[in-house]
Amino acid sequence: MRLRSELGRIDDQLRDLLSAMDRLQGLLDAVVAISREVELPAVLHRIVTTAMDLVGARYGALGVLSESGERLTQFISAGLSEQERNDLANVGLPRGRGVLGHLIRHPEPLRVDDIPAHPSSTGFPPGHPCMQTLLGVAITVRGEIYGDLYLSERRDGHPFDVHDENVVLALASAAGIAIENVRLFERVRAGGEQFQRLLLPTLPDLRPFTAAAIYRPAAEPSQLGGDWYDAILLPDDVVAVVIGDVVGHDLHAAAAMASTRNMLRALLFDQKNPPGAVLAQLDRILQAITDNPVTTTALARIEPDGPGWQLRWSTAGHVPPLLITRERGAEFLLAEPGLPLGVDTEQARPDHSRFLPPSATVVFFTDGLIEHPDHPIDESLAELARLAAAHASLPLPKFVQALADHHPSDGHDDMAILALRAPHG
Known part of the structure; x- marks a missing residue:
């Protein structure tokens, strides 16, 4: 009998040990999952769902909590059914009263086996699911209370125990670090995007043309990008337009973009060479005095030509411009693209030309507008042409906004768009 009792005790200890190991592994997995998120809303939601899974x-x-720590500014919930969410749609944020308010005022871990019987309980709003048990812990960031994590109703029907409390406390500690990291990342990213936009010019008055441009960072968080655009009014009523994309997504790419753009501006002001010759000289200069990454670009000159204008352009491995006219609709100006800058300075850079009738619109863009890993490039280009034709009657700022909002890419890369529209004639 004593042997059986001892074996039973050992068996119970082994079960407890295995359970503890499972909880530890679950906690480690949860911490890793939370730390992978780089958007604050995703981090907060992941904290809630992983805590639910753990217990x-x-x-x-x-x-x-608000900065004063007296009220809630956000309330991220999980586990409610669609009907329960609809029933609570008009209730608004909890006001931090009742048992939730108790945890706000007293940020020690809280376990409640009977919520309605708790001294601080004030009941539930209409439509709220019935809840009996609660486990609440505070989340701190840099020593300040950031918010409170609430869990209710174990699926096995048991109240929360001390093991649940300990594992959620450990998760809350990791959550505080994850929240601080993502907030720091967001500040760095916001500063990077602001820096990127400061590098891009404000388009000058290009009359008689109208122009509009837009830059969008990648949908996925990333560092600085190398997309840029520029437009310059030159002597003799000539307009120069350029768009480009430096390979990479870091400070080096942004710096290379700035240096390339400024060198190109100087070359355009200094001489009247055709675009291909300007790009060839730019390539030689970059190779001689910089270590800039490979860069694709398209450079165009628009010159008066009788009742309209002549578009002369050359590309260095860049996607073709899109031309929209009343007579022919939207079409890409497909021509020999040339090599990107930084590949081979000895290769010739061909020039191309096209007459622009009154009211014509030329769209220059970077490949972030069209690249999608699941779609062939020709399919994306065709979709962009349809999109441009459908919105061609819009004022130019709204036109480029429509292209940026409804682009056929997956948003994984930065995108820049510059559109120029000729006057009615």
Whole structure:
């Protein structure tokens, strides 16, 4: 009998040990999952759902406190059914009263086996699911209370125990670090995007033409990009337009973009060479005095020509411009693209030309507008042409906005668009 009792005790200890190992592994997996998120809303939601998984809770929420720490400014919840969410749609944020308010005022871990019987309980709003048990812990960031994590109703029907409390406390510690990291990342990214936009010019008055440009960073968080555009009014009523993309997404790419753009501006002001010759000279200069990455670009000169204008352009491995006219609709100016800058300075750079009738619109863009890993490039170009034709009657700022909003790419890369529209004639 004593042997059986001892074996039973050992068996229970092994089960407890295995359970503890499972909880530890689950906690480690949760911490890794949270740390992978780089957007604050995703981090907060992941904290809630991973906490629910760790303790087997049916419901979970995270209340983010205001700077004063007296009220909630966000309430991220999980576990509610669609019907329950609809029933609570008009209730608004919890006001930090009742048991939730108790945790705000007293940020020690809180376990409640009977919510309605708790001294601080004030009941639930209409449509709120019935909840009996609660586990709440505070989340701190840099020593300040950031918010409170709430869990309710274990799926096995048991109240939360001390093991649940300990594992959620450990998760809350990791959550505080993840929140601080992502907030730092967002500040760095916002500063990087601001720096990127400061490098891009404000388009000058190009009358009689109208012009509009837009830059969009990649949808996925990234560092600085190398997309840029420029437009310059030259003597003799000539307009020069350029768009380009430096390979890379870092400070080096942004710096290379700035140096390339400034050198190109100087070359355009200094001489009246055709675009191909200007790009060839730019390539030689860059190779001689910089270590800039490979760069694609398209350079165009628009010159008066009788009742309209002559578009002369050359590209260095860049996507072709898009021309929109009343007579022919939207068409890409397909021609010999040339090599990107930084590949081979000895290769000739061909020039191309096309007459622009009154009211014609020329669209220059970077490949971030059309690249999609699941779609062939020809399919994306055709979709962009349809999109441009459908919005061609819009004022130019709204036109480029429409292209940026409804682009056929997957948004993984930066994009820049510059459109120039000839007057009516």
